[in-house]
Amino acid sequence: MLGVDPDADDAEISRAYRRRVKETHPDQGGSREAFMRLQQAYAAVRDGDVELAEDGSIAESADDADAAARTEPQGPPPGTSRMEYLDYDVLADYGWEIDDDDLFEAASDADLGPGEYGRLLVDHDETLLEAAERCGFAWPYACRGGACANCAVLVREGEVEMTQSHVLPQGMVDEGIRLSCLCRPVSDELQVVYNVKHLPGLDELRLPSQQF
């Protein structure tokens, strides 16, 4: 289940767990049952309750499987945040405004494709842009260094930290605008509208991507 050698040390087991979390989490296309079985297996190995077999597998009893099926996932896995995202381009098609209170509920109920709306996990040591790309999405960017504003997003809910950028005026930062190439998640849950580079004010700040 963890895919490590039976003599793996704690650091190897921890790395394997984080890798498998991304593969099995429901937000990443896995199933709740697989995710909970993984969490249970990791806890058992970490606490010394079971040992890894020669092939790195963990014997699983029927009781374990039942317990896993009964347990609800509690928030995103350790070291990650869950980001609910929405493409700004679809708002006009549906007559939505970016500050609608129920914007994300409406998006959740609409028949949007995974590139337009969805959820994904962001490692705490990766940027929002890197997480989107790791999941196969082509979010806008050009410089990847905080100079062009092509990667701008609106963080509607949650907290991120952004390394210094001189591109965004403080007023925009106060409104929740961030650069996805520079910001990493802080809170467990985020709501992010991406592809907002054509918002009034941002469009004027933006440097053409050909310059990079």
Ligand code: FES
């Ligand atoms: S890609 Fe240029 S500021 Fe982020």
